[in-house]
Amino acid sequence: MIVTPMWLLSSSVLLLFLTVLLTPLIKGSQRFLINTSFTLTSVASLLGVIGGVWAVGGGTTEKIILEIGLPALPFHMRIDPLAGYFITVISLLSLFVSLYSIGYIKGYLGRRPVTSLVICYCLFIAGMLMVVLADDALFFLVSWEVMAAASYFLVMFEDEHIENRRAAFLYIVVAHVGAIAILLSFGVMAGLAGDFENFSGYTFDAMRQAQLPVQWATAAFLLAFFGFAAKAGVVPLHVWLPEAHPVAPSNVSALMSGVMLKTAIYGIVRVTFDLIGDFPWWWGAIVLILGLVSAVMGVLYALMQHDLKRLLAYHSVENIGIILIGIGLSMIFTSYHMPLLAALGLIAGLYHTLNHAMFKGLLFMGAGAVLHATHERNMEEMGGLIHRMPWTAALFLIGCVSISALPPFNGFVSEWLTFQAFLLSPALPNQLLKLLVPLGAALLALTGALAAACFVKAFGVTFLGHWRGHHTPRVREADFPMRLGMVLAAATCFLLGVLPTVVIDWMDIISEQLTGSKLRVSTGAYSWMWLTPIAPERASYSGTIVFLGILFVVVAAYLVLHVKPGAIHRAPIWDCGFEKINQRMQYNATSFSMPIRRIFGFLFNIKEQVKLIPRAAHPFFPKKINYYLRVRDRFWGWLYKPVVEVSFYLSRRVGRLQQGRIQAYLIYSFITIIVLLVFSR
Amino acid sequence: MNINIASQINSFLAALVLLTAFGMLVQRRMYGLVHLFAWQGLFLSLNTAIVGFVADRHHLYISSVLTLTLKVILLPYILHVLIQRLKVHKEVETVVNIPMTMLIGIALVIFSYHLMAPVRELSTLVTRSTLAVALATVMIGLLMMITRKHAVTQIIGFLAMENGLFFAATSATYGMPLVVELGVALDILIAAFIFGIFFFHIHTTFDSLDVEKMARLKEED
Known part of the structure; x- marks a missing residue:
């Protein structure tokens, strides 16, 4: 037996399915079930990480055909660097979250059985891996539905609350509208690749080879983009996201927000760059504009939230926007045949995909730890948790710094690369784009600043100050597996921020395959330290040196303050002359966001x-x-309410046909027969 | 036998089938309905045998015997037993009054003849003139299902429709292949058993076999 990336990934998926089968056998002891199953998913994820990293590093493409599924329509599986990259993203976060879940899910012990959660959790991860591995439309859609259905049940897990049921319903509706669009898009491509009589065009290989007429290619792209945008939560299709993410168990929210949305990004990249391959510039402009709108709107909405997980969910909208900005720019550059800049945009978007998975996973895990300890999601009731939960607070802070795009963490690197792509856009031959695209850079800068403000609020209100709630719960620090998952994610955030050149050299093959050019970020002496996307005289950044500088300042400040005794002394809070100050009088989330409101x-x-x-x-x-x-x-109110009202109105109208009387139904058939006979005579 | 005579007999039997169909439409008693159904089966069986003889299709004899056992003996027997067990032999209420139903039935027969006129021009079979009667029997069966409220009458209507279809098959193409006919016969038998079981369940649930009561199952807004 030869071990290849495909072998590793197949065994990873198989192990997840085996865990599903094992679960009912050991559900008698829930504690044992949690330990065993999440250890197994961790192992499966680890296999996935190894396989994914190997597939990208080796740069090989490997295919297998599974003779299952429908007769004469076998499932095709394929691993190439792009798929390997997304496998790495998915598996890496699944690994951390699975470790975290060993501790987190124990919070349900004694409250409700977790068997269904474990089963759906495994199916969910397996579904995401299969989506990325799929190499034909059929297998892709089957996996896509496995993923959607499993996550639907995970959102529904605590189904005694009406808000959970509503959120899950909204989620499944949006997911299915999106899935229909994707199905139609694949239908268009498969039909033109083979022919409409048989299914010969359903493999991605056939679609790659086909030359689509431009209007059909546009239809396929628009449908696919709509479908994937619904899954990714692009404004205005984002409404399900802030409803579904907060009500799901936190480990699931981490996975949904961190990696499930990324499968949609994968789909967009796969369909546009790989399957269609040749496109006009305005496709990229659509992606870019929607990305910018999502980024700005997402962060503004996030600022208004005082539910910690809801706030994080809106930030997912924002970050998906930032990823799409990179990909949109890359598409514009590709259509003007500027491969180096296209590679820059693509790498920026993909790198942000990995970064977002890491820090958003970390933040959701942190929010889950807070929820686990306090049973509270509303930030207005929290405060001062840094004293009770020092680990969680420190790790959550790392997540905040990363997502706010501050050096030396990973968020900065990918946003910096996106800015570089923006700043190089005057090289475009199109006058309109030359003028408008730099405006996007300004919006992206605004987004970054607002995100930082939002996370000052999130961290400050949750962890600093004093407890704001009326009753004080007994808060305990997160246990070891939870801390382990978060520490690993935080460490990855740090490494991705300090050693970006290593990572980009590793994933450069993707840009070579999709845009035709390598980015080659590291040139010259000390190359691993300096990130130089285009040329050293234009711009370069070294995470290592920035980190060392920050470390030096922090150490110096610590020494100055702590070496001399008495430099720090504690005093009562100045109460403005108002004597009866209490903890309800603190600055809170609503007051913090008031100026922006x-x-x-x-x-x-x-x-x-x-x-x-x-x-x-x-x-x-x-x-x-x-x-x-x-x-x-x-x-x-603008988009969804009218649709909901019209569909209810129509259903009520159509519902009148349903008399409930057998004779009525028979008369319908009778009249139909008579009419058909008259017309077909 | 002379082709002409066979054609005459065939038309005569078709008329009888139609007559029984109308009879079922107006019959108010349960037992009467079952008897009419059995008569219809008998005419059908005879017709099949004659068509088989004239056209020299020997497998039609088998389907004729099958029809005889199933539709003349077995199904009426099952229905009889059901009616006795469930004590439902009282008069049947109709949704539309009887004369009105008759008028609709006549309109359906005229409609069928009108519909089948072009087929009669084209066909060369002995039995071509009876195709319209077969179609009319199907439609009258459906009409019976619509106008009656009682579950047992609805089933008889359904079985009458099946008779019409069978009649159409013999008169249009000298019968279906034997395998298909065997399958259909088996289906009818199984359907009868399933109906029997359902009758008992409906009876225990609603205390009646009036299908109007089932409107209660409808979801309220």
Whole structure:
């Protein structure tokens, strides 16, 4: 037996299915079930990581055909560097999250059985791996549905709450509308690749070879982009995301947000760069514009949230936007045959995909640890957790710094690369793009700044200050497996930020295969240290040196403050002369985001009320002040509500046909027969 | 036998089949309905045998015997037993009144003849004139299912429809291949058993075999 990447990945998927089969046998002891199954998924994920890294590093393409599925329509599997890269992303986060789950899921012990969660969790990861491995439309869609169905049940896990059921329903509706669009897109491509009579065109190989007429290629692209955008949560198809992610168990939210959305990115890259291959510039412009809108809207909506997991979910919208910006730029450059710049955009987008998986996974795991300890999602009730949960706080802070794109962590590297791609866009031959694309850079900068503000709020309100809630729960630090998962994710964030050249050299083969040029970020002496995307005289960045600089400043500050005794002394808080200060008077999430709510208020549907309840004796000194604030997504009212209302109206109309009487149904058939006979005579 | 005479007999039997169909449409008693159904089966069986003899298709004898055992003996027997067990031999209520039903039935027969006119021009078979009768029998069976409220009558309507189809098969193409006919016969038998079981369940659930009561199963808004 020869061990190849494909062998490793197949065994990884098989191991996940075996775990599913094993689960019912050992469900008697739930504690044992959690330990065993999540250890097995960790092992499977580890195999996936090895296989994925190897597939990209080796740069080989390997195919197998599975004689299962429908007769004469076998499943094709293929691993190439692009697939290997996404396998690495998926498996790496699955590994960390599986370790984390060993601790996290134990929180359900005694409350509800977790057998179904374990089964769906395994199927979910297996589904994501199969989506990436699939090499024909049939297998792709089957895997896509496995992934969607498994995640639907995971969102539904705590199904006694009505909000969970609603969120899961919304999710499955959007997922299926998207899946239909993807199906139609593959139908167009397969039909033109083979012919419409048989299924010969259903393999991706046939689609690659086919030369589609430009209008059909456009139709296929638009359908596929719509379908994948619905899965990725691109504005305005993002509404399911902030509903579904918060209600799912936190390990599942980490996977959904961290890697499930990335399968949609994979789909976009696969369909445009690989299957269609040749496209006009405005496809890239569409991707770019939607990416920018998602980035800005996502972060603005995130700022308005005070539910920690909901806030993180909106940040996923933002980060998907940033990834799409890179990919959109790459598509524009590709259509003008500028392979080096196209490679830069593509690498920026893909690198951000990996980075986002890591830091968003870390943040969701951190939010899960907080939820696990306090049973609270509302930030307004939290505070001061840094004293009780120092590990979680420190790791969450690393996630915050990474997602805010601050050096030396990984978020900075990929956003910096995206900026480089933006700043090189004046080389484009199109006058319109030359003028407009740099404006996108300004929007991206705005996004970065707002994201940083948002995470100052998230970290500050959750972990700093004092506990804001009315009743104080007994908070305990996360246990060892949870900390292990988070530490590994944080360490990966750090390494990806400090050693970007190593990673980009590893994944450069993808850009060579898809855009025709390597990026070659490392040239000259000390090449591993300096990230130089185009030329050293233009721009270069060294994560290592920035890290050392920051480390030097921190150490120096520590020494200055702590060597001399008495440099730091503690004193009571200045209470502005108001004596009865209490912990409810702290700065909180709503007050933090108030200035931004004032400036960007027109983008939201805001309802704000202040009600004074006066005291009879002293009208100027009210007994109570009630403050009411509701911020809603405008897209719901603009786009979804009309659709929902029209479909309910039509269903009610059509529902009148359903009399419930057998005779009525028989009359329908009778009239149909008579009419058909009359017309076919 | 002379072709002409065979054609005459065939038309006569077709008329009888149609007559029994109309008879079922107006018959109010359960036992009467079952008897009419048995008569219809008998005419059908005779017709099949004669067509088999004239056209020299020997497998039609087998289907004739099958029809005789199933539709003249076995199914009426099962229905009889059901009616006795469930005590439902009282008069059948109709949705539309009887004369109106008759008028609709006549309109359906005229419609069938109108529909089958071009086929009669083209066909060269002995039995071509009876195709319209077969179609009319199917439609009258369906009409019976629509106008009656009782589950047992609906089943008889369904079986009458099947008779019509069988009649159409023999008169249009001298019968289907034997395998198909055997399959259909088996299906009918199994359907009868399933109906029997369902009748009992409907009876115990709704305390009645009136299908109107099943409207309660409808989901409310």
